Amino acid sequence: MSDNTQHCLLSIRSNYKNFSEKEKIIADFTLMNPHKIIHFTINQVSEKLGISEATVFRFCRRIGFKGFQDMKISLATEVVTSVKDIHEKINEEDSIGVITRKSFQSNIKTIEDTLRIQDENLITKVVEAILGAQKIQFFGVGGSAFVALDAYHKFIRSGINVNADLDSHLQMMSASQMTNNDLAIIISHSGSTKDILDLMQIFEENETQTVAITNFTKSPLTEKADISLYTIAAETDFRSEALSSRIAQLSIIDALYVNVMIANKESSWSVLQKMRGSMSIKYL
DSSP, rough: OOOTTTTTHHHHHHHHGGGHHHHHHHHHHHHHOOOHHHHHHHHHHHHHHOOHHHHHHHHHHEEEEEEEEHHHHHHHHHHHHHHHTTTTSSTOOOOOHHHHHHHHHHHHHHHHHHHHHHHHHHHHHHHHHHHHSOOOOEEOTTTTHHHHHHHHHHHHTSSSOEEEOOHHHHHHHHTTTOOTOOEEEEESSOOOOOHHHHHHHHHHHHEEEEEEESSSSSSSSHHHHEEEEEEOOOHHHHBOOOHHHHHHHHHHHHHHHHHHHHTHHHHHHHHHHHHHHHHHGGOO
Protein backbone atom coordinates (compact mmCIF):
# COMPACT_ATOMS: atom_id res chain seq x y z
CA MET A 1 0.00 0.00 0.00
CA SER A 2 1.25 3.49 -0.81
CA ASP A 3 2.67 5.80 1.85
CA ASN A 4 0.00 8.26 0.70
CA THR A 5 -2.85 6.21 2.17
CA GLN A 6 -5.77 8.46 3.12
CA HIS A 7 -4.21 11.38 1.24
CA CYS A 8 -5.41 10.73 -2.33
CA LEU A 9 -7.89 13.62 -2.48
CA LEU A 10 -5.43 15.97 -0.77
CA SER A 11 -2.75 15.06 -3.31
CA ILE A 12 -5.13 15.70 -6.21
CA ARG A 13 -6.12 19.11 -4.85
CA SER A 14 -2.56 20.18 -4.17
CA ASN A 15 -1.28 19.14 -7.62
CA TYR A 16 -4.31 20.26 -9.61
CA LYS A 17 -2.76 23.42 -11.07
CA ASN A 18 0.03 21.42 -12.70
CA PHE A 19 -2.17 18.76 -14.31
CA SER A 20 -2.65 18.50 -18.07
CA GLU A 21 -6.16 19.00 -19.46
CA LYS A 22 -6.81 15.24 -19.54
CA GLU A 23 -5.43 14.82 -16.03
CA LYS A 24 -7.77 17.57 -14.83
CA ILE A 25 -10.72 15.61 -16.27
CA ILE A 26 -9.65 12.57 -14.20
CA ALA A 27 -9.04 14.79 -11.16
CA ASP A 28 -12.44 16.48 -11.41
CA PHE A 29 -14.26 13.17 -11.72
CA THR A 30 -12.34 11.65 -8.78
CA LEU A 31 -12.94 14.65 -6.53
CA MET A 32 -16.66 14.70 -7.33
CA ASN A 33 -17.19 10.91 -7.34
CA PRO A 34 -14.74 9.22 -4.96
CA HIS A 35 -17.32 6.56 -4.02
CA LYS A 36 -17.72 5.59 -7.70
CA ILE A 37 -13.99 5.45 -8.41
CA ILE A 38 -13.37 2.81 -5.75
CA HIS A 39 -15.82 0.46 -7.52
CA PHE A 40 -14.50 1.10 -11.06
CA THR A 41 -11.78 -0.74 -12.93
CA ILE A 42 -9.18 1.29 -14.80
CA ASN A 43 -10.92 0.22 -18.01
CA GLN A 44 -14.28 1.56 -16.78
CA VAL A 45 -12.70 4.91 -15.83
CA SER A 46 -11.06 5.05 -19.25
CA GLU A 47 -14.35 4.42 -21.07
CA LYS A 48 -16.36 6.72 -18.80
CA LEU A 49 -14.03 9.69 -19.36
CA GLY A 50 -12.92 8.93 -22.91
CA ILE A 51 -9.29 8.85 -21.83
CA SER A 52 -6.76 6.08 -22.43
CA GLU A 53 -5.89 3.62 -19.67
CA ALA A 54 -2.25 4.69 -19.98
CA THR A 55 -3.21 8.29 -19.15
CA VAL A 56 -5.23 7.16 -16.12
CA PHE A 57 -2.27 5.05 -14.97
CA ARG A 58 0.16 7.98 -15.40
CA PHE A 59 -2.24 10.18 -13.42
CA CYS A 60 -2.11 7.73 -10.51
CA ARG A 61 1.69 7.73 -10.63
CA ARG A 62 1.77 11.51 -10.83
CA ILE A 63 -0.05 11.89 -7.49
CA GLY A 64 2.24 9.42 -5.75
CA PHE A 65 0.76 5.96 -6.24
CA LYS A 66 2.14 2.80 -7.83
CA GLY A 67 -0.91 2.43 -10.06
CA PHE A 68 -4.71 2.56 -10.24
CA GLN A 69 -5.29 -0.22 -7.71
CA ASP A 70 -2.96 1.43 -5.21
CA MET A 71 -4.82 4.70 -5.61
CA LYS A 72 -8.19 2.94 -5.15
CA ILE A 73 -7.05 1.36 -1.86
CA SER A 74 -5.96 4.74 -0.55
CA LEU A 75 -9.14 6.44 -1.79
CA ALA A 76 -11.35 3.76 -0.21
CA THR A 77 -9.65 4.29 3.15
CA GLU A 78 -10.08 8.04 2.80
CA VAL A 79 -13.77 7.73 1.93
CA VAL A 80 -14.38 5.48 4.96
CA THR A 81 -12.54 8.00 7.14
CA SER A 82 -14.72 10.79 5.75
CA VAL A 83 -17.86 8.84 6.62
CA LYS A 84 -16.53 8.43 10.16
CA ASP A 85 -15.84 12.16 10.35
CA ILE A 86 -19.52 12.88 9.64
CA HIS A 87 -20.33 11.43 13.07
CA GLU A 88 -17.84 13.86 14.62
CA LYS A 89 -19.79 16.88 13.43
CA ILE A 90 -21.11 19.16 16.13
CA ASN A 91 -24.71 18.45 17.11
CA GLU A 92 -27.16 20.64 19.01
CA GLU A 93 -27.43 17.94 21.68
CA ASP A 94 -23.66 17.86 22.36
CA SER A 95 -22.45 19.00 25.75
CA ILE A 96 -20.13 21.99 26.15
CA GLY A 97 -17.23 19.61 26.74
CA VAL A 98 -17.95 17.58 23.59
CA ILE A 99 -18.36 20.72 21.47
CA THR A 100 -15.06 22.04 22.81
CA ARG A 101 -13.29 18.77 21.99
CA LYS A 102 -14.75 18.61 18.48
CA SER A 103 -13.78 22.24 17.81
CA PHE A 104 -10.19 21.55 18.83
CA GLN A 105 -10.08 18.33 16.80
CA SER A 106 -11.42 20.17 13.75
CA ASN A 107 -8.60 22.71 14.03
CA ILE A 108 -6.02 19.96 14.51
CA LYS A 109 -7.26 18.10 11.42
CA THR A 110 -7.23 21.30 9.36
CA ILE A 111 -3.62 21.98 10.30
CA GLU A 112 -2.53 18.37 9.73
CA ASP A 113 -4.23 18.17 6.32
CA THR A 114 -2.77 21.52 5.29
CA LEU A 115 0.72 20.46 6.37
CA ARG A 116 0.50 17.28 4.28
CA ILE A 117 0.03 19.21 1.03
CA GLN A 118 2.75 21.80 1.56
CA ASP A 119 5.46 21.78 -1.10
CA GLU A 120 8.89 22.61 0.33
CA ASN A 121 10.02 24.00 -3.02
CA LEU A 122 7.11 26.43 -3.12
CA ILE A 123 7.71 27.52 0.49
CA THR A 124 11.36 28.12 -0.45
CA LYS A 125 10.33 30.24 -3.45
CA VAL A 126 8.03 32.37 -1.30
CA VAL A 127 10.74 32.89 1.35
CA GLU A 128 13.19 33.91 -1.38
CA ALA A 129 10.61 36.27 -2.88
CA ILE A 130 10.04 37.89 0.54
CA LEU A 131 13.78 38.33 1.12
CA GLY A 132 14.29 39.74 -2.37
CA ALA A 133 11.44 42.26 -2.41
CA GLN A 134 11.79 45.95 -1.61
CA LYS A 135 8.35 46.04 -0.04
CA ILE A 136 5.86 43.37 1.12
CA GLN A 137 2.14 44.10 1.27
CA PHE A 138 -0.38 41.66 2.74
CA PHE A 139 -3.92 41.70 1.36
CA GLY A 140 -7.17 40.07 2.45
CA VAL A 141 -10.86 40.90 2.73
CA GLY A 142 -13.40 39.82 5.33
CA GLY A 143 -11.97 37.27 7.75
CA SER A 144 -8.81 36.97 5.65
CA ALA A 145 -8.08 40.67 6.27
CA PHE A 146 -7.35 39.86 9.90
CA VAL A 147 -4.96 37.10 8.83
CA ALA A 148 -3.21 39.71 6.66
CA LEU A 149 -3.04 42.00 9.69
CA ASP A 150 -1.58 39.17 11.77
CA ALA A 151 1.06 38.64 9.05
CA TYR A 152 1.96 42.32 9.23
CA HIS A 153 2.15 42.11 13.03
CA LYS A 154 4.67 39.26 12.71
CA PHE A 155 6.78 40.46 9.79
CA ILE A 156 7.22 44.00 11.10
CA ARG A 157 9.59 42.36 13.62
CA SER A 158 11.81 41.14 10.80
CA GLY A 159 13.03 44.55 9.71
CA ILE A 160 11.52 44.02 6.26
CA ASN A 161 9.42 46.82 4.79
CA VAL A 162 5.90 45.44 5.27
CA ASN A 163 2.36 46.79 5.38
CA ALA A 164 -1.30 45.70 5.52
CA ASP A 165 -4.57 47.63 5.24
CA LEU A 166 -8.01 46.46 6.34
CA ASP A 167 -9.96 48.97 4.26
CA SER A 168 -10.59 47.89 0.65
CA HIS A 169 -10.09 51.42 -0.68
CA LEU A 170 -6.75 51.74 1.07
CA GLN A 171 -5.80 48.34 -0.34
CA MET A 172 -6.50 49.57 -3.86
CA MET A 173 -4.46 52.70 -3.26
CA SER A 174 -1.55 50.71 -1.83
CA ALA A 175 -1.69 48.21 -4.69
CA SER A 176 -1.51 51.02 -7.26
CA GLN A 177 1.82 52.13 -5.77
CA MET A 178 3.47 48.71 -5.94
CA THR A 179 6.13 47.95 -8.56
CA ASN A 180 7.89 44.95 -10.06
CA ASN A 181 10.37 45.14 -7.17
CA ASP A 182 7.64 44.51 -4.59
CA LEU A 183 5.71 41.45 -3.45
CA ALA A 184 1.97 41.17 -2.78
CA ILE A 185 0.81 38.29 -0.56
CA ILE A 186 -2.92 37.75 -1.03
CA ILE A 187 -4.92 35.72 1.48
CA SER A 188 -8.32 34.52 0.27
CA HIS A 189 -10.18 31.37 1.25
CA SER A 190 -12.27 31.15 -1.93
CA GLY A 191 -9.85 32.81 -4.31
CA SER A 192 -12.78 34.38 -6.12
CA THR A 193 -13.68 37.50 -4.08
CA LYS A 194 -14.26 40.47 -6.39
CA ASP A 195 -12.14 42.88 -4.32
CA ILE A 196 -9.22 40.44 -4.47
CA LEU A 197 -9.56 39.94 -8.22
CA ASP A 198 -9.64 43.72 -8.72
CA LEU A 199 -6.35 43.91 -6.82
CA MET A 200 -4.89 41.15 -8.99
CA GLN A 201 -5.61 43.20 -12.07
CA ILE A 202 -3.59 46.08 -10.62
CA PHE A 203 -0.71 43.77 -9.71
CA GLU A 204 -0.72 42.41 -13.24
CA GLU A 205 -0.58 45.91 -14.71
CA ASN A 206 2.27 46.88 -12.35
CA GLU A 207 4.09 43.55 -12.92
CA THR A 208 4.11 43.03 -9.16
CA GLN A 209 5.00 39.51 -8.05
CA THR A 210 2.13 37.79 -6.23
CA VAL A 211 1.74 34.95 -3.75
CA ALA A 212 -1.70 33.48 -3.00
CA ILE A 213 -2.72 31.64 0.16
CA THR A 214 -6.05 29.97 -0.58
CA ASN A 215 -8.15 26.84 -0.11
CA PHE A 216 -8.99 26.15 -3.76
CA THR A 217 -6.51 25.02 -6.38
CA LYS A 218 -8.92 25.91 -9.16
CA SER A 219 -9.88 29.55 -8.72
CA PRO A 220 -9.43 32.90 -10.51
CA LEU A 221 -6.82 33.86 -7.91
CA THR A 222 -4.61 30.81 -8.43
CA GLU A 223 -4.79 31.25 -12.19
CA LYS A 224 -3.27 34.74 -11.86
CA ALA A 225 -0.90 34.34 -8.89
CA ASP A 226 2.78 33.64 -9.51
CA ILE A 227 2.98 31.23 -6.55
CA SER A 228 0.13 29.58 -4.65
CA LEU A 229 0.14 27.96 -1.21
CA TYR A 230 -2.93 25.95 -0.24
CA THR A 231 -4.97 25.21 2.85
CA ILE A 232 -7.32 22.28 3.40
CA ALA A 233 -10.45 22.92 5.45
CA ALA A 234 -13.74 21.07 5.80
CA GLU A 235 -17.17 22.53 6.49
CA THR A 236 -19.43 21.36 9.32
CA ASP A 237 -23.02 22.16 10.22
CA PHE A 238 -22.11 24.91 12.67
CA ARG A 239 -18.82 26.05 11.22
CA SER A 240 -17.98 27.06 7.66
CA GLU A 241 -14.79 25.88 5.98
CA ALA A 242 -13.77 29.55 5.72
CA LEU A 243 -13.60 29.71 9.51
CA SER A 244 -11.62 26.47 9.71
CA SER A 245 -9.19 27.60 7.04
CA ARG A 246 -8.20 30.68 9.02
CA ILE A 247 -6.10 28.65 11.45
CA ALA A 248 -4.40 26.98 8.48
CA GLN A 249 -3.71 30.38 6.88
CA LEU A 250 -2.20 31.59 10.15
CA SER A 251 -0.03 28.47 10.32
CA ILE A 252 1.32 29.07 6.81
CA ILE A 253 2.11 32.68 7.74
CA ASP A 254 3.90 31.43 10.88
CA ALA A 255 5.99 29.01 8.82
CA LEU A 256 6.96 31.74 6.34
CA TYR A 257 7.83 34.15 9.14
CA VAL A 258 10.08 31.71 11.01
CA ASN A 259 11.82 30.67 7.78
CA VAL A 260 12.45 34.31 6.86
CA MET A 261 13.76 35.13 10.33
CA ILE A 262 16.19 32.20 10.23
CA ALA A 263 17.33 32.92 6.67
CA ASN A 264 17.95 36.56 7.58
CA LYS A 265 18.93 35.87 11.18
CA GLU A 266 21.66 38.49 11.70
CA SER A 267 19.64 41.55 10.71
CA SER A 268 16.35 40.05 11.95
CA TRP A 269 17.77 39.38 15.40
CA SER A 270 19.08 42.95 15.66
CA VAL A 271 15.70 44.41 14.71
CA LEU A 272 13.87 42.05 17.06
CA GLN A 273 16.07 42.98 20.01
CA LYS A 274 15.66 46.69 19.29
CA MET A 275 11.89 46.31 19.08
CA ARG A 276 11.74 44.34 22.32
CA GLY A 277 13.74 47.07 24.02
CA SER A 278 11.36 49.75 22.78
CA MET A 279 8.29 47.75 23.82
CA SER A 280 9.65 47.11 27.33
CA ILE A 281 8.57 50.61 28.42
CA LYS A 282 4.98 49.45 27.97
CA TYR A 283 5.32 46.97 30.81
CA LEU A 284 5.85 47.59 34.51
